[in-house]
Amino acid sequence: MEIRRLIGGDAESYRTLRHEALLKNPVAFSSSYEDEMYYEEQEYRQRLDSKFTYTFGAFNERQLVGVVTLVPEGKVKLKHRANIFAMYVTPSQRGHGTGRLLMKKAIQQAAELTSVEQIYLTVNASNEPAKKLYASLGFETYGADKKAMVINGTYHDEDLMVLFLEKA
Structure with a gap:
């Protein structure tokens, strides 16, 4: 399993997996398929090429099978915070540690951003x-x-969760 940051060139694979996620697990996302069904590849390309977000993908034999996005806060008073969005693993890959690998990569990225504490x-x-x-x-x-x-x-109710990073 390869885990890496997605770039604009991954936009079509991301778009396909994102639409799958919105269709198969609608209760997991605040966006809906109806919200994004007409988004073009270019819109996803811009999202993936943003310097202000980190979207990581899990690849099984070059096939994108999972994603997670880390978004650090931009406002001065909130720079110690980041958010996880759009976590999804295709059903065939669940239970094999793919989600754990994606989350660990996002947590590692947050820890490398010196301002992020939670x-x-x-x-x-x-x-x-x-x-x-x-x-x-x-x-x-x-x-x-x-x-x-x-x-x-x-x-549908949601639970709010936080991870406090250990900073040296």
Whole structure:
């Protein structure tokens, strides 16, 4: 399994996997397939080429099978924080450590950014495998966002999690 930062040239593979994620796991993302279905490759290319975000991909025999995005805060008062977004592993690769490798790479990147001291994420409250993964990496639940999303008339809660980085 190869884990590396995605670049603009990975845009079409990212677009395909992102659409899969939004279709197969709609409760895991605040964006929906309907929000992004008309996004062109160029829009994803710009996202991946941004100097202000870090999107990492997991490749199994050159096939993109998982992604995660780390976004450091830009405002002066929040520069000690970063956020994890868009974590997804294709179903065939789940249970093989792919998600753990992606998260470790994002955490490593955050630790290398000298200003970042803590990483935040939200996770669907019913997604036990993801919550277990995040907790095993040191994330702690600090709150809940009740009725965070509504999908087809059904409300979904999210757990709010944080990881405090050990800085030397």
